[in-house]
Amino acid sequence: MPGSSDGSLRLARLGAIEVASRAALGQQFDKHSHDELVISANLLGEEQVWLDGRTFSAGAGCITTYNPGEIQSGGVLPGQPWHYVGLYVPVDYLANSLGHERLQFVRPWQYAPALTSELAAAVNTCLSDDALLRERGEEQVTLLLGRVVRGAGVSLAAPREAGHLAVRRLQELLAARLEATPSLDEMATELSLSKFHLLRSFQKHTGLSPRQWAMQLRTxxxxxxxxxxxxxxxxxxxxxxxDQSHLNRHFRAAYGLSPGRYQALLRR
Incomplete structure (x- = not known):
């Protein structure tokens, strides 16, 4: 599938991997998460990142890495130019490529200007209209993933714990009833907790209220x-x-484009 352009955004899917290149002014993303491992290479601008309660800056030449399900947000100051490339890689795909059953990133930030430039070049090749070039770009990206992993470090242990047992139980409840979020009273009764304790514990471990967490998972x-x-x-x-406008609003805030535009870019 050839790469597609929507002004500042180009997006393509190559087998299991999705790649993107984006240039924008003052871009901001609300708190959200992804099903895949996310790798972002910053070419221009100083991104301010919030990741599961931690904050850090990532300037040009930095690569940021996020595990599936981690709550993240970020962006640059209003009016500031920002250009980055992103890779969205299923965890099983990357683990199998490296000979592991599963893995997760340990370090969310690395300064690697040379690798950043190589990733940008490979992603741009993936976004070409030429099928042979896209295949070459996919090969380049696959090889570069090993270097990204070495810089980020990986854990081969059990999946990352979500925090307190009650928080994990509530996350499971919210995920199971995603189409109709339980009321706060129902959540408290289900977990045998006071509403105050429930909200305080959940906010501490996720940085979001239960309703906010459910909405980012729904998105x-x-x-x-x-x-x-x-x-x-x-x-x-x-x-x-x-309604669809409700979906549009939350999807755009999280991912920077409307659902319809996202699909249109992937189809081209």
Whole structure:
């Protein structure tokens, strides 16, 4: 599939991997998460990152790495130019490529200007209209992933713990009832906790309220359904959004484009 352009954004899917290149002014993303491992190489601008309660800056030449499900947000100051390339890689794909059953990134930030430039060049090749060049770009990206992993460090242990047992139980409850988020009273009763204790514990471990966490998960699930070709209106209905405009608002805040535009870019 050739790369597509929507002003500042180019996006393409190559097998299991999705790649993107984006240039923008003052771009900001609300708190959200992804189903895949996310690798972002910053070519221009100083991104301010919030990641599971931690904050750090990533300037030009920096590579940031995020594990599936980690709550993140970030962006640059209003009016500041920002250019980055991104890779969205299923964890099983990367683990199998490196000969492991599963893995997760340990360090979310590395300064690697040379690797950043090589990643940008490889992603640009992946976004070419020439099928042979796209295949070459996919090969380049695959080889570079090993170097990204070495810089980020990986853990081969069990999946990352979500925090306190009650928080994990509530996350499971919210995920199971994603189309209709339980009321606060229902959550507290289910977990045998006071509403105050529930909210305080959840906020401490995730940086979000239960309703905010459910919404970012709903938006993340919407991205997966859109990739499968489901119409935005059907996605909104399936995941309990009030209507398609409600989905549009949250999807754009999290990922920087509307659901319809996201699908259009992947189809070209």
């Amino acid at each position: 993340r699930r919407a991205q997966g359904l859109l990739r499968q070709g489901m119409a935005p209106s059907a996605v909104a209905h399936a995941l309990g959004f009030a």
